[in-house]
Amino acid sequence: MSQLKISGVSKHFGSASARPAVSNVSIEVPKGTTTAVVGESGSGKTTLLRMVAGLEIPDSGEIHIGDALSSTPERVVAPERRGVGLVFQDGALFPHLTIAKNIAYGMRRTPRKQRADRVERMLQLVGLEGYGKRYPREVSGGEAQRIALARALAPNPEILLLDEPFSNLDTSLRKRLRDDVRGILCGTGTTCLFVTHDTEDALTIADEIAVMRQGELLQVGEPAALYRNPCDAYCANLFGPANRLPEAFMKGIKAPPAPGQMGDGWLWTRPEELEVLQASGSDTIEVEVTEVRFVGERQELKARYRAPDSQAKPDTDPDAAPAGQLTLYWRGRDDIRPGQRLWIKPN
Amino acid sequence: MAGGATAITTAGGKDPHATSQRPRVGLRVAREFRLFRSPWTLTAALVALLVSIPALVILANLFSNPGENWEHIREHTLPGYLKNTAILVGISGSLSLLIGVPAAWLVSTCEFPGRKFFSWALVLPLALPTYVAAYAYGDILNSTIPIQILVRDKWGSDAFLMSQTILRYGIVSLILASVLYPYVYLSSRAAFSFQASASIEASRTLGHGMTSTFWRVALPMARPAIVAGLSLVIMEIINDYGAVSFFGIPTISVGIFRTWLAMGDPGAAVRISAGVMVLVLVLLLGERLHRGRRDFVVGGQKANHRAQRKSLSKATATGALLFCLLPFATGFLIPAGRLLVWAFQSYAKVLTPKFWELLSKTMAIAGTGTVTVLFGALLLAYAGRVSPTRLVSPLARMATLGYAVPGAVIALGILLPFGWLDRNPVAAVQNHFGWDRELFFSGTLVALGCAYLVRFLAVAYHPLKSGMERMCGNLDSASRVLGRSPLATLFRINLPLLRGSISAAAILVFVDVLKELPLTLILRPFNFETLATKAYSLASEGKLPECSVPSLLIVAAGIIGLLPLNRLMEGPTRSR
Numbered sequence: 001m002s003q004l005k006i007s008g009v010s011k012h013f014g015s016a017s018a019r020p021a022v023s024n025v026s027i028e029v030p031k032g033t034t035t036a037v038v039g040e041s042g043s044g045k046t047t048l049l050r051m052v053a054g055l056e057i058p059d060s061g062e063i064h065i066g067d068a069l070s071s072t073p074e075r076v077v078a079p080e081r082r083g084v085g086l087v088f089q090d091g092a093l094f095p096h097l098t099i100a101k102n103i104a105y106g107m108r109r110t111p112r113k114q115r116a117d118r119v120e121r122m123l124q125l126v127g128l129e130g131y132g133k134r135y136p137r138e139v140s141g142g143e144a145q146r147i148a149l150a151r152a153l154a155p156n157p158e159i160l161l162l163d164e165p166f167s168n169l170d171t172s173l174r175k176r177l178r179d180d181v182r183g184i185l186c187g188t189g190t191t192c193l194f195v196t197h198d199t200e201d202a203l204t205i206a207d208e209i210a211v212m213r214q215g216e217l218l219q220v221g222e223p224a225a226l227y228r229n230p231c232d233a234y235c236a237n238l239f240g241p242a243n244r245l246p247e248a249f250m251k252g253i254k255a256p257p258a259p260g261q262m263g264d265g266w267l268w269t270r271p272e273e274l275e276v277l278q279a280s281g282s283d284t285i286e287v288e289v290t291e292v293r294f295v296g297e298r299q300e301l302k303a304r305y306r307a308p309d310s311q312a313k314p315d316t317d318p319d320a321a322p323a324g325q326l327t328l329y330w331r332g333r334d335d336i337r338p339g340q341r342l343w344i345k346p347n
Numbered sequence: 348m349a350g351g352a353t354a355i356t357t358a359g360g361k362d363p364h365a366t367s368q369r370p371r372v373g374l375r376v377a378r379e380f381r382l383f384r385s386p387w388t389l390t391a392a393l394v395a396l397l398v399s400i401p402a403l404v405i406l407a408n409l410f411s412n413p414g415e416n417w418e419h420i421r422e423h424t425l426p427g428y429l430k431n432t433a434i435l436v437g438i439s440g441s442l443s444l445l446i447g448v449p450a451a452w453l454v455s456t457c458e459f460p461g462r463k464f465f466s467w468a469l470v471l472p473l474a475l476p477t478y479v480a481a482y483a484y485g486d487i488l489n490s491t492i493p494i495q496i497l498v499r500d501k502w503g504s505d506a507f508l509m510s511q512t513i514l515r516y517g518i519v520s521l522i523l524a525s526v527l528y529p530y531v532y533l534s535s536r537a538a539f540s541f542q543a544s545a546s547i548e549a550s551r552t553l554g555h556g557m558t559s560t561f562w563r564v565a566l567p568m569a570r571p572a573i574v575a576g577l578s579l580v581i582m583e584i585i586n587d588y589g590a591v592s593f594f595g596i597p598t599i600s601v602g603i604f605r606t607w608l609a610m611g612d613p614g615a616a617v618r619i620s621a622g623v624m625v626l627v628l629v630l631l632l633g634e635r636l637h638r639g640r641r642d643f644v645v646g647g648q649k650a651n652h653r654a655q656r657k658s659l660s661k662a663t664a665t666g667a668l669l670f671c672l673l674p675f676a677t678g679f680l681i682p683a684g685r686l687l688v689w690a691f692q693s694y695a696k697v698l699t700p701k702f703w704e705l706l707s708k709t710m711a712i713a714g715t716g717t718v719t720v721l722f723g724a725l726l727l728a729y730a731g732r733v734s735p736t737r738l739v740s741p742l743a744r745m746a747t748l749g750y751a752v753p754g755a756v757i758a759l760g761i762l763l764p765f766g767w768l769d770r771n772p773v774a775a776v777q778n779h780f781g782w783d784r785e786l787f788f789s790g791t792l793v794a795l796g797c798a799y800l801v802r803f804l805a806v807a808y809h810p811l812k813s814g815m816e817r818m819c820g821n822l823d824s825a826s827r828v829l830g831r832s833p834l835a836t837l838f839r840i841n842l843p844l845l846r847g848s849i850s851a852a853a854i855l856v857f858v859d860v861l862k863e864l865p866l867t868l869i870l871r872p873f874n875f876e877t878l879a880t881k882a883y884s885l886a887s888e889g890k891l892p893e894c895s896v897p898s899l900l901i902v903a904a905g906i907i908g909l910l911p912l913n914r915l916m917e918g919p920t921r922s923r
Contacts, residue, residue, distance in 0.1 A: 050824075053824065053828055054827075054828075055824050055827065055828075078827070078832070079824070079827035079828045080827050080828070080829070080830045080831055080832055081830075082828075084828055085828065085829075086824065086825065086828040088821040088824070088825065089821075090819065090821060092819060092821035092822050092824070092825040094822060094825070094826070094840055094844075095844065096843045096844055105826070105829050105831075105839075106828075106829030106830050108830060108831075109830075148825075151825075151829070152828075152829075155829065155830060
């Protein structure tokens with residue numbers, strides 16, 4: 001049973017000629033799981049989230065939360081009656097209320113006594129006991145996000161929505177908070193829709209990832225599936241370097257993605273799925289190194305097919321790397337130099 | 348824990364035709380109208396409509412039958428009114444520019460002794476309403492008598508009359524300019540010290556000196572702000588009644604008063620008013636077009652530091668100091684000083700129990716006016732924030748036009764519909780119940796309150812609106828998602844966070860109502876006096892020393908009103 005069901009939702013802002021912000025998107029989030037919507041800014045992911053929260057009205061489509069039909073173009077259940085929790089990028093803590101009052105804000109139907117208990121419990125949950133009397137300006141950015149999470153979870157929402165909750169934090173804090181949030185979501189069994197532009201956030205936290213671009217949903221799946229079998233160049237490059245290789249070359253080692261995608265005899269392969277050899281062998285492809293970058297544990301190589309006309313077919317996809325361009329990892333002892341010849345084969 | 352059964356459909360997928368699913372124009376319009384039914388949008392529409400009634404009434408009369416005097420007025424008196432207004436606007440407007448812009452440039456980019464003091468002191472003349480400044484200089488014509496005698500003896504009586512006229516126009520223009528230039532000064536100061544500071548530094552690193560930078564970078568960048576300030580000056584001049592009538596220069600505002608009250612021809616007065624309103628709207632439109640999409644003060648590039656000020660040599664620093672001292676002296680020091688001296692001489696005569704009654708009445712009407720105006724402005728500003736349609740913003744623009752319309756025009760626009768109400772429905776009710784025939788609307792405080800609402804809605808609306816804009820929209824969303832209705836969100840989140848803007852708006856409106864003259868003069872109930880009308884009547888009786896006491900109180904209130912104004916005009920603040 002899915003807790004959140006978005007069916008064919010579209011949203012259009014501004015003049016009639018402008019591109020829709022969200023175009024015919026359908027996503028389901030099963031109870032107790034987290035789905036991350038990944039996309040760059042302008043991909044429509046935040047608009048989608050705001051429609052789920054009831055803050056925007058869809059032009060078409062439906063949104064079900066739990067058993068209730070919550071949004072249609074004709075009728076939108078008001079945000080205050082939808083049972084959603086929302087954590088904003090900037091936390092959006094009410095600056096004139098103490099932390100405790102911020103957390104209690106959404107629990108007005110809870111009796112006073114229980115409310116105080118619940119505030120304490122929520123503060124414990126996010127590891128900020130004793131912060132209740134402070135004001136938002138007296139806490140750090142990471143703490144503010146924890147409090148925002150506690151505030152959103154306090155009324156026990158049907159579904160929790162996270163809107164880039166880590167993007168205002170620096171890297172180390174971000175990592176720590178990400179792990180904590182993952183723990184809290186699992187521990188409380190919360191159903192969560194999580195919007196981010198950071199693929200690492202998505203890979204760490206989500207059970208499912210949905211990739212959005214220019215308002216359209218490109219691919220949905222478990223993180224590993226999305227990483228290994230991206231449906232197109234955009235999805236492929238989103239999660240790191242990817243190489244476009246003939247399907248025949250990868251035969252038997254790697255299954256093609258969902259039927260109907262690609263299907264032009266080519267497959268996306270990650271660098272770590274390829275073995276790099278210094279001598280030719282059976283079923284290898286010869287490449288020429290064009291660029292070498294030392295990144296610590298390995299060397300990152302840019303390489304080209306040796307016989308471009310026979311192997312590399314020009315790719316019409318604007319997101320693909322230049323035809324025949326490959327990224328490879330080299331972990332051997334020998335230093336590789338540009339111009340050198342190497343051979344690759346599936347790992 | 349991944350639910351394997353996640354169904355996924357990307358109907359349309361990357362299909363380029365998917366974009367054709369946007370709703371058709373007709374549907375979008377229909378939806379816009381459906382959204383319009385939201386209670387907040389309706390509220391905004393209602394406020395905007397009520398507030399626009401006077402303007403609509405005036406404009407509608409543009410096409411009505413003119414009164415019998417109209418031909419005469421059009422041919423004989425109207426050209427004079429227009430000419431006088433144009434002369435004052437021309438001279439005072441140019442003077443305001445010549446004082447305001449260089450003064451703003453000096454205090455924001457140069458370092459000289461007294462700079463910090465003048466930076467705010469140059470705003471002080473704004474505390475003097477034009478009519479108070481006129482009364483403070485009321486006997487200045489007498490001091491020119493020796494010159495006039497000299498002229499008469501030398502060139503004869505024609506030249507004497509001529510010189511008198513020139514002197515009168517010159518003095519009134521000077522008085523108006525010296526209390527109105529702060530509008531230009533404030534807006535250009537904000538532009539120079541914030542908007543342009545990064546560009547000024549860039550220009551200087553590219554090898555341009557201060558002078559060249561002023562002409563090539565700062566002035567063009569600040570032009571929209573300067574024009575906005577100038578248009579406020581022009582509107583104040585058109586609106587002024589007290590100063591010009593005191594010196595006997597019949598401008599268009601005086602013309603409306605005369606046509607209506609002295610000639611008893613409201614039809615013709617409405618026609619003149621309609622013309623004035625069209626002029627003012629054209630002026631506003633011009634200002635808006637000139638500003639284009641550039642923001643006036645807030646927004647655009649925000650510099651987080653001011654450019655380093657240039658320290659001036661001794662001679663130039665003295666020049667700068669004198670340049671700032673002159674307008675400060677003529678616009679504030681001298682008139683306020685004179686009022687103070689007169690007040691010391693005459694306060695025993697003025698401060699009678701009756702005066703205290705007058706004072707408390709003024710406070711009461713200003714307080715009531717403030718609450719009314721704030722309430723209307725708040726409704727409008729909040730509706731703009733929560734209403735799902737974009738229609739609220741043009742509605743708000745229409746509703747806040749009143750600040751540009753001269754008080755005399757608004758007064759007419761209020762009296763006409765209220766007079767109709769009194770003559771028809773109210774009279775009918777009174778007849779029905781056999782009550783005494785009494786005016787219910789016109790000539791009562793209700794009419795005055797409505798007039799203040801129309802005229803000063805913008806004064807409260809803009810600080811509230813900018814306060815709301817500074818407040819992150821996510822706070823509202825957070826409150827809604829946490830289970831509160833828009834109304835509850837307004838009371839629990841927006842209003843507490845808006846305290847600063849609300850008090851600023853309240854002070855501004857309070858002071859404006861307190862010193863308002865033309866509207867109050869026309870619409871006040873019989874025998875009802877405020878500080879402003881008292882000062883007016885004492886001055887017209889020639890009792891200048893006595894008039895100084897109410898005038899001084901108005902100036903004191905005006906200085907308090909400058910505090911929030913100064914802060915609002917400072918430009919972008921760094922709150923979130």
